[in-house]
Amino acid sequence: MKTSLRALAVTVLAIGGTFGLDPFRNYQLATAAACFAAVAGLTVLVGLTGQLSLGHAVLMAAGGYGFAYAASAVDGHWLVVLLVGLAAAAVVAGLLGLLLGAAAARLRGPYLAGLTLALVIALPAAANTLPLGGDQGARAPFFPVPDALANLIAVEQWHAWLAIVIAALAVTPLVVLRSGRAGLRMRAVLDDETASRLSGVDPGLVKTGAFAASAVPAGLGGAVLAIATQQVTPGGYGLAFSLLLVVAAVAGGLGSIGGAAIGSVLVTVLPWAIDELTALAPADLGRRLDGNLAVLLFGAGLIALTTIWPGGASRLLDRLRAARPLRFATPSTTTER
Template sequence: MSTTNPARPAEQPQTVPVRPTRSPMSRFVVPRPLRPGQGSTLLRHLFWVAVAAAVVYFVSYGIDPFRNYQLATVAAYLCVTAGLTMLTGLNGQLSLGHGALMACGAYTVALAQNEFSDRDLFGPWRLPISLALGVLVAALAGALIGVCAARLRGPYLAGVTLAVALVVPAFTTRFADLFNADQGLSVYVDSPPAGLGPYFPPERWQAWIAIGAAMVSLLVVANLVNSRFGRSFKAVRDDEVAAKLVGIHVARTQVLAFVVSAACAGLGGGVLAVISQSVSPSVFGLTLSLNLLLAIVLGGLGSLFGAAWGALLLVLLPYLTTEVTRGFDLSPRLANKLEGNLPLAIFGLTLIVVMLVAPGGIQEAFRALGRTVRRRWRRT
C-alpha cells in the first residue's frame, strides 16, 4: 500500500526591515518654536487670561474711582454675555430670561453676605462662598428651565424664558419678608484687605473682584467651546437630526448649555450685587434681558470677543446718552423720561445700523477689516 506525503506548506518569504533614510540636510533643520500654550488649549487660554488680567490690573491704577466702577460693571456683564453667547450663538437656544438668572445669583449673594454679617462671621472666605452659592442657585434654576425647554424650539422657547423674566418681580413681592419686595436688599461688602493699605480705593478692589470673575467665566466658556461639548453644541445648532444620527444626545446637550450659561449669569449677577451693594427687582427686569440679547447680537453672535464688545456697550451707551441729555436745558419731567427710555432707543438704533453695515456684528466687522488689510499688505 502506497502512502503519499502531505503537501508541505509554502515557506513565507522573510522580510528584511528597511531603515528609513534621512536627508543629509535634516540635521540642519531647526524645529519651529511653539507659541505660548500652543500644545494645550487650557494652557493657551490660561496664558491669554493672565495677560488680560495683568493689563487690567495696571489699567485700574491709572484711572479714577468712577472709571474703576464702570470697569467692574463691564466685567460683571461680561460674565453674563459670555454664557449667553455660548447658549444662543453656539447652541441656538434663544433666552429672554437671563436677567432673572442674574437676579438668582444677586439675591443669593445678598442673603448670604447679610447672614454672615448677622452671625459675626468675618474673613476673606465669605465673598467666594457667597459667589459660589449664587452660581449654584442660578445653575439649578438654569437646569430646571433647560429641562422644561429641551422640548421647545423657536418662539415657544423664547416664551418660556420670557415668562421666567416676568416671574421674578412677582416672586420677590410674594415673599416680601425675605426679599423686601420692591425696596430690595442691601448687600454687606467687606472693605479691601488691610494688606493693600489704609487708603486703598474700594472701587479698585471691586474692579479686581469683577475682573477675576470675568476671567474665570471666559476661561470656562472658552475651554468648553473648544472641547467635544462645544462641537456637540454647534452640531445641535446646525442640524438636530444629523446630530442624533452621529450619537449626540440633543436634550442633554441643550440642558448642559443652559446650565453653564445660567451659572455665568448667576456669577455676573452676584458680582453686580457686590459692586452696587444693593439688590432690587427693578434692576433685573425684562429690559435687562432684552439688552443682554441685543448686546451679544451687536458684539457678534457666537464670539467671545463679541461678548466683550456687548458688555462694553451695555455700560457705555446709557452713560453717553445720560451725558448728552445733561447737555440740554430740559425740564426735570422730560429728563426723567429720556433717561429711562433713550438708552433703549439708542440701543435699537445702533442695532439697526450695525445689522445694515456689518450683519455679523462689531467683531465680524473688525475681522473683515483685518482680512482686507492683510490682502492689501500682501499685494504691496
C-alpha cells in the same frame, strides 16, 4: 492651558487698567464686568445652540440673591465669605439654568423666548411673594479694601478688581467649553438636530447642558453686581436690563466672547454718555430725550446690526486681525464650517 494663560494676561492687564480710572469709572468697569460674565454666557447659548433666552437678567438676579444670602450667613475672613457667596451664586443660578434648560430642550425658539420672557415679568412678583425682601431686595455684605491695600486704592477700584477676577473665572471655562468637544456638539445640534441624533449626540442633553453652562457665569455676574452695589433688588433685573444683555450679545456678535466684552462695555457706557449729552439739550427736550434716546439708539443699532451687518463687533475684530499680515491667511468664516 493656552486659554488660561491668555485669560490671566487679560485679567492682569485689566487690573492694571483700573489705576487709570477714577472711582466712578471703576464702578462702571465693575458693572461692565458683571454684564460681561452674563453676556458671555448668553452669547454662547444663542450663538452656538440657537436658544434665545430673554431671561438672563433673572439668572443674574438668582446669582445675586444666592450670593447675598449665603455671604451674609457666614462669618469669617472676607475671602471665605466671598468664596461661599460665589459658590452659592453659581449653584443657585446653575440650578435655575438647569431647570430652564430642561424646559428649553423640549421647546422651539419662540416658545422658549416666551417662557423666559414670562420669567422676567414674574421676578418682581416672586420677590414680593417669596421671602426675598420684596422691592427693597436683599442686602449683600460689604467688602472693604483689605488693610494692606487701603492706602493705595479706593473701594471702587477694589471692587473693580474683584469684578475682573470673578468675571475672568466665570468666562474662562466658557471659552474652554466652547472650543472643545461640547462646543462642537452644540454646533452640530444647531445645524441639524436629526443628523446629530444619528451621530449619537442627544440634542436634549446638549441643550440642557448649554443652558446650565450659560447660567453659571450669568449668576456670577449677578454676584459681581451684588458686590459692587451691596444690594440685590428685583427692580434692577427687569425686562429693560434683560433686553440690554441681548443688545450686548448681538452688538458683540453672537457666539463671540471677545465681542461680548465689547458689547458689555458699550451697554454700560453708552447710556451714561448719551445722558450726559442730552443734559446739554434745552430743559424740556432734554427731559424727553433723557433715558429714551439711549434706548432708541440701541434699538436702531439692534435692527441695523441684524439686517445689515450680522456679526457685530466680532466681525470688526476679524477684519482687524485679517489686516495683520502674519496671521495664517485662513478666512475665519471657513475655519469651522
